[in-house]
Amino acid sequence: MKAEILSIGTELLLGDIVNTNARFLASQLAAAGVEVYHQSVVGDNAIRLAEQLKESFSRSQLVITTGGLGPTYDDLTKEVAADFFGRKLVENAEILRWLEQRFQNLGCPMTPNNRKQAMIPQGAQILENPNGTAPGIWLEDGEKILVLLPGPPREMEPMFLNQVMPRLQKATGKVICSSTVHLFGIGESAVEDRLRQMMVESQNPTVAPYAKQGEVQLRITAMSDSLDGAQALIAPVRDKICQDFGPLVYGVDVGSLQNALVQALTANHRKVAVAESCTGGMISQRITQIPGSSAVFDCGVCTYANHIKSQLVGVSPEDLEQYGAVSQQVALQMARGVRQLAGADIGISTTGIAGPGGGTPQKPVGLVYVGVSCEGFEQVIKLNLQSQATDAREDIRYKASSHGLYLALEAARRLGAK
């Protein structure tokens, strides 16, 4: 099946936001064996949108759009789509009830323009939106399939995975299933180097690396006519990868470093505490993202100022004076101190220079010390996280927080069960 991705939104044409939706859909469709030869972006403009639909359907059977489904006057994707296929827009009682209920739950009145979101093209299937107010649309017209998805990724992505993908699989008669191996401490190109042979040769399952801010995920995707069949294709490849990369693998289908950490701590009945300087609370925030983290995390401190480092986690003022806040000594005392403060099994710390200012030749922007302290083991690692990213400060902070989570995970596994 040939498909096109059509992103709709003036904010894309003006460059206000980057088009992550097209990337998400492209990778999902590729994994599903759907061929995509064109991506397009048009603004919230009825004429150009209609022209683009014409152009796209002249080349492809399936067109997936994102954006322009909201309640405001410039959201006109449904209107143009209905018109394109000569359908009327009709008010859907079910959606209207659902919308009214939703606004009632939110305790705010439903403004009249929200009724617009209950209008759908005649004969269309509704794609429910549990994450927003704009439902998606699945519209078939002969051979042609038009899928309208909302613009916000947190609404669009689950809608695609849970409601569009199954329909596509029915249309293509195939089941696609994938498994992700999570690596930390190795770069994407190094991973590719070691796996090139496998990546080139392996067609089903396919093996694709995805770099994610200091992490690499290897997604193994198999296509078969049954779920069991697909999983049977995946298993041996996944096992070989885990064997080859050994300790660099921090989990399989585990979601994230913080999730792997909370799982390991929970399993071992251990607790972690965090003292953060340059990461500014990001490690605590990532740990507490995970439901149930309260069982393994009691306390985090963001000791941003030097006197707070001494006051809260007992860093020696002399060492702060002598070595500076960004030093191996201070990182170690912070990890020790917060572990003691919280009565935790593991203490984690970060201190560094996130920039853009504050760097010196001796201590450049990107220099970060990450410390860990647990019974019988203490360690401080020195990182150089210089970043070319547009938001280098946030990139450095995020990667430093990932190293902290990884050290905590290693410690949790080293300590074992209580």
Next chain:
Amino acid sequence: MKAEILSIGTELLLGDIVNTNARFLASQLAAAGVEVYHQSVVGDNAIRLAEQLKESFSRSQLVITTGGLGPTYDDLTKEVAADFFGRKLVENAEILRWLEQRFQNLGCPMTPNNRKQAMIPQGAQILENPNGTAPGIWLEDGEKILVLLPGPPREMEPMFLNQVMPRLQKATGKVICSSTVHLFGIGESAVEDRLRQMMVESQNPTVAPYAKQGEVQLRITAMSDSLDGAQALIAPVRDKICQDFGPLVYGVDVGSLQNALVQALTANHRKVAVAESCTGGMISQRITQIPGSSAVFDCGVCTYANHIKSQLVGVSPEDLEQYGAVSQQVALQMARGVRQLAGADIGISTTGIAGPGGGTPQKPVGLVYVGVSCEGFEQVIKLNLQSQATDAREDIRYKASSHGLYLALEAARRLGAK
């Protein structure tokens, strides 16, 4: 002038990388007063690339491509472009010398396929590439202008800014300029309801709402032949919006709540401290996202467990017992306590039920108390942040953290300068 952005690369169609080049070029072209109504992506395929060039030039005078200029066999942008305008590719001695010099400097031999990069369409202007080996191309054919840029952002962006932009501004006399009004405490459709008339009628400047997790941004965009002219068009509209929405406006062109807060604190020489429970460090993390926040933020604590709430910020164990951790009393004591602990002017606190578990009929998931304490003023607000989002937990936490930042901003403005 009408322009299109044409991104070339199979890795974009497969979703291996996100198209940041299109976003960069779009925002730069908008700022230069060049109208962009279409963006397209095609793979490294001669036929589809030629078709897309035909399509694009049928709509636009200027087409800017990225990608496909490298030395490998699948880099064919120059070949297709030359063919499209009926030009020959000729070897450029100057580029060849430069390439040979460059490889000599790099101390590695120049492989034969690199000679390919010295081939340019007859009559084309060369755009030098100090950051890579593939030069860019500026090719005029009657009214049509075709600009070929390399794919890697670190090569493409400086080439565009330093060599393409000056040529473009000569070609167009127009400037586009935007201003953004930031609102907190009102939904997108409610904003649009109040502004519908203005949004429909106002053509220059245009007014567009943009929803962002619990916030609404109103972007006012004007086009004129000078920056002053554009700003003069924007000013009255912006003033009227600020007047109409009054206290719901937390800033103009201020970027984010945390940025507005750090600016206000810096201007008033005030400091904030944060005690977080359900937000788990997110408020500290958002404040410290802002460069220079260390001047206004010394300390944040994530008091996740009850005994830590008592130990660190002096919450009364009796009140914890009597009212529970998620209560107005505890929120107030946390805000007071952390303000005292850090010796800050303002203390902020959050305590709530982020879910998915832990809710009761009396205290459902989404119930959050946010507290603020400063000299002469204390307040606790009770929020019901029930969320339908896939990641409801994160949604609740983010919105709670935004309310905390907003209360801190109000306090900073109330306190005034020290």
